[in-house]
Amino acid sequence: MDLPFQINNWKLVSLSLSIVATVVTSSLAQYDKKELQLVVSPKGGYNVLQFSPDYTREQGTSGFSLYKGAPPKSLIYQNGNEKTVHPLPIRAGIDIGLKRVNYNTDRAWSILLGADYSQQLFSSSYDNSYYFKGYSIVSWNAYVKYFQVNAVLTYYWSKLLSRSGNDGLFLRLGTSQAFGVTYIEPAVSVNEPFTFNYLDTGTGSVIQRRSSMPQSWFIIPEVGVHYDNIEASISASVPLQQTFTEQHTFYQNNQVTAINTIGYGLRGEGR
Numbered sequence: 229m230d231l232p233f234q235i236n237n238w239k240l241v242s243l244s245l246s247i248v249a250t251v252v253t254s255s256l257a258q259y260d261k262k263e264l265q266l267v268v269s270p271k272g273g274y275n276v277l278q279f280s281p282d283y284t285r286e287q288g289t290s291g292f293s294l295y296k297g298a299p300p301k302s303l304i305y306q307n308g309n310e311k312t313v314h315p316l317p318i319r320a321g322i323d324i325g326l327k328r329v330n331y332n333t334d335r336a337w338s339i340l341l342g343a344d345y346s347q348q349l350f351s352s353s354y355d356n357s358y359y360f361k362g363y364s365i366v367s368w369n370a371y372v373k374y375f376q377v378n379a380v381l382t383y384y385w386s387k388l389l390s391r392s393g394n395d396g397l398f399l400r401l402g403t404s405q406a407f408g409v410t411y412i413e414p415a416v417s418v419n420e421p422f423t424f425n426y427l428d429t430g431t432g433s434v435i436q437r438r439s440s441m442p443q444s445w446f447i448i449p450e451v452g453v454h455y456d457n458i459e460a461s462i463s464a465s466v467p468l469q470q471t472f473t474e475q476h477t478f479y480q481n482n483q484v485t486a487i488n489t490i491g492y493g494l495r496g497e498g499r
Contacts, residue, residue, distance in 0.1 A: 261331035267338060268324050273463075275317035281350050281370075281490050282470065288486025290478050295351030295367050303369070303413055306425055308361035313413060315371055319346040323380060334396070336384040344404075347373045347412065350492055356478075360428045368435070368476070370492060372418065374409040378402055384454065398459070400450040406494045407443045409471055418472040430482035440472035444494055467493030 280294040299315045321344030329336040350370040357366045380402035388396045409418045416422050419442055424435040445468045452461025470491040478486040 263329045263331070265327040265329060267327045267340065268322065269340065269342070270322050271320070271342075271344075273319040275348065281352065281492050283352070284489045284491070286487045286489065287484070288478065290355045290486035291488050292352040292354065292368070292476075292490065295353045295369070297351075299349055300351065300367060300369050304360060304363050304365065304426075305414070308363075310363070311413065313371070315349040315369075316347055317349050319344050321345060321376075321378075323378065325380075334386040336386070338380075338382045338384075340378075340380045340382070342378045342380070344376045344378065345373070346376060346406070346494075347371070348494065350490075352490060358428075358432050358478075360426050360432050365426065365432070368490075370474070370490075371412045372409055372492075372494075373412050374406045374494065376404045376406040378404045378448075380448075395453065395455040398452055398454055398461075400448075400452070400461070400463075402448040402450065403445065404448060404465075405443050405445050406471065409440075409444075409494065427479055431480050433479070434477045436475045436477075438473040438475045438489060439470075441469060444469055444471040446494060465494075469493065 283292045285291045301312060301314070303311050303313055305311065321342055323340035323342030325338055325340030325342075327336055327338035348371075350372075352368045352370075354366060354368065357364055359365070380400055382398055382400040384396060384398045386394075386396035410416065411418065418437060419440045420437070422437045426432040427434065446465050447468065448463050448465050450461050450463035452459050454460075471494045473489050473491045476488045476490065477484060478488075
């Protein structure tokens with residue numbers, strides 16, 4: 229029985245597709261074909277690509293590589309029990325702010341503040357699989373959830389796709405801070421020391437939390453199209469530091485054969 233081994237998250241810079249429905253709640257001021265609007269933007273996104281975490285081989289020849297297959301569907305607990313999972317690398321949240329529209333030039337800009345809930349999946353293949361309680365363990369999967377706060381600046385061009393004035397393009401640059409990072413399975417905070425023991429008759433691996441940052445920052449360049457108050461976009465989320473690292477120690481017949489670390493940088497999605 230060949231099951232991917234999962235306990236935790238998708239990867240380094242991440243690309244996401246997002247849809248935003250913007251509600252213009254009121255016009256605060258209007259003069260000379262210019263308008264200042266109060267904006268409320270519910271949003272949702274999905275990571276469409278996964279990128280590799282940072283792998284460091286400290287001892288031995290065995291290590292990791294980016295997992296190339298479909299997201300794992302099963303995890304194996306330390307007691308040997310199997311659990312079915314359905315990873316969803318998603319983000320949902322809301323932004324609130326101001327939008328300044330200049331109808332003379334068909335341009336606009338906005339500044340928004342918001343908060344999101346996110347999930348990510350990081351999948352890593354073992355160079356050498358091993359058996360644990362009757363299962364062939366072929367990968368390690370960090371599936372995590374976290375919250376983030378955002379600040380976003382956007383510039384809009386209208387009447388670029390048609391002459392109606394209702395559609396156009398936009399560029400966005402945002403910064404986000406993530407906090408409360410927790411493994412979804414098992415429910416363990418990455419900021420607390422932990423040890424996962426997957427040794428069976430002296431062979432397997434032991435995983436430990438090596439370091440973590442209670443908050444981590446990333447920047448988000450984004451490009452998209454808008455039609456009336458609906459936006460669709462693609463963004464690349466670039467972490468500014470590693471959020472947490474794990475140490476993986478491999479054993480064969482009770483002897484250490486390799487020590488590796490995996491460093492994770494969260495990739496928050498754009499909009």
